Amino acid sequence: MAEKETLALGREAAAHPVRPDLAEVFTQSYRRLVVQLYGVVGNLGEAEDLVQESFVRASAAGGRFRRVDNPEAWLRRTAINLHRNRWRKLRNFGRVRPRLEVSPPDPPGLEEHVAVIEALRTLPAGQREVLALHYLADQPVSDVAELLGVAEGTVKTRLMRGREALAALLSEETRLSQEEEGR
């Protein structure tokens, strides 16, 4: 068979049966986890990457993952740990990073929520993490503290400051929009 034909036909991959338990968690939790991580990292592409990698690790864990009491929490923790390791790496390039940093593109369909996304990105990472985990992942303060390895008091402080900063940023955005419309 000519190479062109082979390419045109492609090679059909053997059907790969996915474990039912993994498929069920995937259906129930994948989208939710991506949005939660989107809130944490402020970048949809990176959030998808982190959550997909956590599913790869869940698959690799085999029986250990099946025995996990709360699979979504396990996946969230894995994704957060992956993010923190990457962030640690990026931190070393902190001096040049601000010059390179530009807002990542947002997915189409979220135009109404641009202000929220931009405001989240403006917050310090610590405040963004606790806001995302508390309000997007519905995690109680104690669980957020445990997940991030900080004291509950720290989480409460960051939540309070994050809420205040977010409210201020959003009201400023609203004021600017209204001024824009009034012209």
Place this chain on the structure above:
Amino acid sequence: MSELKLRKFASRAEDLVILPDLADLDRQGHALRRRRQAVVATLAACLLAVVGLVVVSHDSPRDVAPIRPPDDSGGVRSYPGNMMRDLASGTYEMDVSDASGFPNVRFTLPDGWNAWEGPNRFNGHAGGRSNEDALGHLTWYVGVVYLDVVAVATEPCGQVRMVDPTVAAVTRAMATVPGHRVVRDAGRVRAFGHPATHFRIRPTAALDDCPDQTMYVSGTGAGIQPFTGGASDVWVVDVGGHPIVVFAAHSKGVPPTIRREQAAVLASTEFTSPA
């Protein structure tokens, strides 16, 4: 109000997330698991060959012990990295490098060690809170760090330079790291179940002007400052061709029980396939 906007954003964003092919993710997971099992088999074979004999230099931690077959049955926690908080006792696994296929390391900690780039212990730990402040007041310190050294400083207060990722090049770089002198050279040994080169280094006054400078850069991107509080035992371990640097640092005045804990952490050290 802002919380409400957050929730609305989440609800809308969930609808827009595109599902990837789970079968593809699962295939990647299976491949990862196969690689892990292959390395476990190799390590088990090494164990039989070595019969658990580990030779280290005189006066270095004696019980840098025979490598054990990695416990793949669970109970191993992911090492949290630089959190500066006390850790619960148990076995931890950490990524030594971001490089694909690079071995991970597992070690067992007693209760109350601090989570830094590697586990360490010093006086003044703050219990459930951050140990960051205690660093400013400590009077003794021990620590263990596992590194894929990708760059080393070229002079005591200078820039770092990339090192070839070979065992020979990393060994040369570590034995001649600026701002330190080698106080004991044990040469070729077996440590942690693998061939290794072991020596002990001590910082010199050349580092006095720049104790905070980055001395090493690890394969995870972390910049590591020199340990200026005393001597460090250094092993450059050849794990299947991957050079892994193990530092065991200690200051003066460390309680004997803590030195024994450090020796036990080293004794528990084993290298596994990446998870």
